Amino acid sequence: MADIIDGKAIAAEIRQDIAADTQALIAQGITPGLAVVLVGEDPASRVYVSMKEKACAAAGIYSVEHKLAAETSEADLLKLITNLNDDTDIDGILVQLPLPEHIDESKVLEAIDPTKDVDGFHPYNVGRLMTGNPLFQPCTPYGVMKMLEHHGVDLNGKEVVVVGRSNIVGKPVALMCLAENATVTICHSRTVDLPQKVAAADVVIAAVGRPEMIKGDWIKKGAIVIDVGVNRVGEKKLVGDVDFKAASENAAAITPVPGGVGPMTITMLLYNTIVSAKRRAAQ
Ligand code: NDP
Numbered sequence: 464m465a466d467i468i469d470g471k472a473i474a475a476e477i478r479q480d481i482a483a484d485t486q487a488l489i490a491q492g493i494t495p496g497l498a499v500v501l502v503g504e505d506p507a508s509r510v511y512v513s514m515k516e517k518a519c520a521a522a523g524i525y526s527v528e529h530k531l532a533a534e535t536s537e538a539d540l541l542k543l544i545t546n547l548n549d550d551t552d553i554d555g556i557l558v559q560l561p562l563p564e565h566i567d568e569s570k571v572l573e574a575i576d577p578t579k580d581v582d583g584f585h586p587y588n589v590g591r592l593m594t595g596n597p598l599f600q601p602c603t604p605y606g607v608m609k610m611l612e613h614h615g616v617d618l619n620g621k622e623v624v625v626v627g628r629s630n631i632v633g634k635p636v637a638l639m640c641l642a643e644n645a646t647v648t649i650c651h652s653r654t655v656d657l658p659q660k661v662a663a664a665d666v667v668i669a670a671v672g673r674p675e676m677i678k679g680d681w682i683k684k685g686a687i688v689i690d691v692g693v694n695r696v697g698e699k700k701l702v703g704d705v706d707f708k709a710a711s712e713n714a715a716a717i718t719p720v721p722g723g724v725g726p727m728t729i730t731m732l733l734y735n736t737i738v739s740a741k742r743r744a745a746q
Contacts, residue, residue, distance in 0.1 A: 465714040466614075468689070470606075473613045474726035478522060481733050485523040490738050495740035497545045497555040497581065497717040502540060502566065503533035505711040508559045516559070518729045519660075524736055525552065533730035537566045541574050554739035557732065578742070581735035584631070592638055594660070599735050604636035607668060607689050607725025608643075614716055616666065616687050618643035624660055626650045626677065636668055657681075667670030670703035673715055679709020688717040691724045 485495055497519055501512045512528060524724030527709035529530050529543060540562075545557045554577045562568050573582075577587040583601035590599045600608075611618065623645040627633035637647045661667055661681040669677050670691035682688060682705075692704030711717055718724055 464648065465603055465688070465711040468610050468614050468714040468718045468723065469689075470610060470718060470723040470726045474606075474730040476613075477609065477730050477734060478518070481524075481730070481737055482522045484737050484741070488737070488744055490524065491744055492738055493744045495523075495546055495555075495736050496527070496553045496718065497548075497552045497557065497736045498527050498529065500529045500543065500547075500551070500556070500558045502531045502542070502559075503563050505561070508561075508568050512559055515729055517734060518733055519736075520732050524733060525572075527553070533563050535563075535566075537570065540566060540571060540636070544571065544574045548574075548654045551743075553579065555579055555732075555736040557582050564585065579739060581732060581739060583635070583735070589635075593649050594633060595642055599738070600639065600731075601631060601635045602731035602735065603632050603637055603670075603691060603724065603728045603735075606724055606732045607636050607691065608639050609731065610689065610718065610724065611666070611687070612726060614687070616716075618645040618666065620667040621645045622648070622663055623666045624648045624650060624664035625668045625670065626657070626661070627668065627672075627691070631671035636670070636691075640666070640668075667705070671704045673704055674702045675704070675706040675709070677705040678705045679712055682710045682713040685715045686713065688714045689690055689724065690718050690720050693720060693725060 499512050499515055507689050516649040518524050547553050556575050572584045575585055580588050580599055583599040588599050623640045625637045628649050628651045637649045638724045640647050658681045662683055666687045669690045674696055690703035690705045690711055694702050697703050701721050
């Protein structure tokens with residue numbers, strides 16, 4: 464049976480370091496600050512934003528939440544971002560996605576000062592990641608990398624198969640694995656013979672959003688499986704993109720859903736905020 468890569472435990476460990484770093488920064492007169500902008504009433508977004516607030520409070524990070532009405536104009540949102548860019552108490556700015564349809568998401572993301580872009584979605588930061596010199600790394604894929612590191616997985620020369628090519632998970636995690644000298648294959652909805660691609664992987668990273676679509680018998684014996692997927696099945700049950708039970712028979716280690724990658728995302732947001740605050744302290 465596979466080892467469980469416990470995201471909750473790893474996240475708790477990293478959050479302890481973050482809290483210690485925060486106290487050290489405060490002692491130097493720098494309180495790390497995160498601004499979270501939420502436009503509209505999307506229930507899932509509201510939950511994420513309140514989780515981020517709580518996590519900041521627990522770590523001692525100053526957080527300010529800007530809750531704007533769904534009908535807020537793009538111009539007003541851009542004005543707020545300009546103010547946050549200029550606010551010297553703020554080290555990180557996060558605009559909760561998705562935005563209402565009348566607002567151009569890329570215009571908003573590009574308005575964020577790249578040195579405060581703790582989500583790592585600004586094209587400048589995407590370019591920095593692409594060229595192997597990242598300023599901020601996007602939180603979910605960065606969390607995946609931390610989990611691999613904590614589990615002692617050396618990616619050098621390994622075959623990594625990433626299933627999914629989104630800008631927020633699939634593509635950046637593939638670049639991060641490449642930076643660790645893995646040989647990376649990115650699969651997507653047009654990939655021919657996905658089972659065969661997955662079967663060749665030493666490390667499988669699933670970020671698809673389809674419940675248990677990656678079957679246990681696709682997984683090579685001894686492979687590492689990281690399941691980013693979060694899929695609601697029925698009223699309450701959450702499952703990943705991988706058939707956890709069957710995959711556990713073949714994998715050497717696997718992340719559960721929930722309790723795997725999920726807790727890492729907010730942790731890496733806090734981590735990036737601290738990185739940014741340390742840069743302010745060093746100025
Ligand atoms: P997207 O919907 O943006 O991307 C999904 C990707 O999966 C696409 O590249 C798509 O291919 C590919 N895909 C869809 N169907 C298939 C298929 N049958 N075979 C192979 N590939 C397929 O999703 P995200 O990247 O935003 O999220 C992926 C999952 O991760 C979701 O379950 C999401 O909830 C979860 N997630 C979890 C986070 C966490 O904190 N734990 C954070 C972010 C996401 P194509 O490009 O061809 O359409």
